[in-house]
Amino acid sequence: MFLKNAWYVAALAREVTRFAPLARKLLSEDVVFFRTHNGTIAALEDRCPHRFAPLSMGRMSSNGLVCGYHGMEFNPSGACVANPTQPDEPLNPRACVRSYPIVERHNLVWIWMGDPDLAEEETIPDYRWYDDPDWDADLQYMHIKGNYLLLLDNLFDLSHVNFVHGDVLGSSDRAPSMVHKTKHTESGLVDMWLSPNSPMVPGWAAVVSDDWAQENVDFWMDMHWQAPSNMMLDVGVMPVGGQREEGLQIMSLDGLTPETATSTHYFYGTAQSYRKDDRSVLAFWAKAQTYAFEQDKRVIEAVQERMGDSWDILAMNPIINKGDKASMLARRSLAKLIRQEQGLEAGAKGITHD
Ligand code: FES
Ligand SMILES: [Fe+2]
Missing domain, CATH: 3.90.380.10 (Naphthalene 1,2-dioxygenase Alpha Subunit; Chain A, domain 1)
Structure with a gap:
């Protein structure tokens, strides 16, 4: 029903801040947006791989996003970088979320919902x-x-x-x-x-x-x-x-x-x-x-x-x-x-x- 390999407007640039994550459902997928400390925008699947809490209910950290349920932390690429409830255990390699290609242009945030390898910035309107x-x-x-x-x-x-x-x-x-x-x-x-x-x-x-x-x-x-x-x-x-x-x-x-x-x-x-x-x-x-x-x-x-x-x-x-x-x-x-x-x-x- 939707074309996945395409650029869509995901947000106005001013909606994505360093202070709070933005939750938005796009093409029936739950996505969370946040602006990192260096000002770039990241977009992750809005579902923690542990017990599926929306990451948008968490808080921002210097590394990315911290889940608001048990504190697992994810970087802008979607990899888990901390699991505070079991600090002595190695991080589970499956503990990651999908990250989406994002481009900030013309005061808009553009997202690519399909295969990241096919995302070409030149095709942004x-x-x-x-x-x-x-x-x-x-x-x-x-x-x-x-x-x-x-x-x-x-x-x-x-x-x-x-x-x-x-x-x-x-x-x-x-x-x-x-x-x-x-x-x-x-x-x-x-x-x-x-x-x-x-x-x-x-x-x-x-x-x-x-x-x-x-x-x-x-x-x-x-x-x-x-x-x-x-x-x-x-x-x-x-x-x-x-x-x-x-x-x-x-x-x-x-x-x-x-x-x-x-x-x-x-x-x-x-x-x-x-x-x-x-x-x-x-x-x-x-x-x-x-x-x-x-x-x-x-x-x-x-x-x-x-x-x-x-x-x-x-x-x-x-x-x-x-x-x-x-x-x-x-x-x-x-x-x-x-x-x-x-x-x-x-x-x-x-x-x-x-
Ligand atoms: S649901 Fe996210 S850390 Fe448990
Ligand atoms: Fe009209």
Whole structure:
């Protein structure tokens, strides 16, 4: 059900501290994160091999993590380095826990849930706007009681913007005039929506004060997807017939990391460079984004509730609209990657689009 050999966002970098371990279930596996004394992040299986206490209930030490039940101590590689209840006995070589490859990048913590030998840092999605000094960025976390692919559907079928977020991001009369195209990329898809010569987005006019923004604008939304579940919305407004650089551009990040089959860790962010030195501009976008994603959360959780325990909406025979094209392509590519990984289907490693 999940692609294991892939990078997922596991946490916001600021969530992992030197002071207390962070427990998080990812792809139905219990993982504990902590920051070592030298500042690097480690991730271990969150279950002590002795009597299975969660290591996240323990405390941090100079060597790593001390189990809170009988005090066995584990280093960042997952090896047991002390067993205080039997100090004269040699350490049991079986007393170790799995450690996961971790990379801290773009103010996010990335985890590789599959075979560590296949983890290549170069395949981490490019979210450079989130630590670029020329951009002002904000990152947040939200828990969603719904399968992660329901969020992928939601983000790809941006026609929902006009209905779910009509008050902040769209207007219900814009939908029919939007031009829509889907393109394959090396590691996923990009789905492009354009609303030419249309009214300024409601709510944005207060922030974008340039003269051109007082008239009609060209409004674009390009949703990029990198398998399995990392997305980036490039969205903005520009003068009619103009160039994107002349307008306002927001790079909005979405990391959809499965917690279980029916719940998701939703990492999201806003990065913008328009009047970057005025922090109130970023605060405006960040607040609008959280407001909009709470609207999405209500819909997604209600959808999951209607699906019951099922995680696979396609198995329930839903109606497919034209706007579902990108998410259907992405779901199909991802299902193929999962089948290949599980050895159920031969094929080269990497995304394919047949
Ligand atoms: S359960 Fe961890 S040391 Fe006993
Ligand atoms: Fe939405």
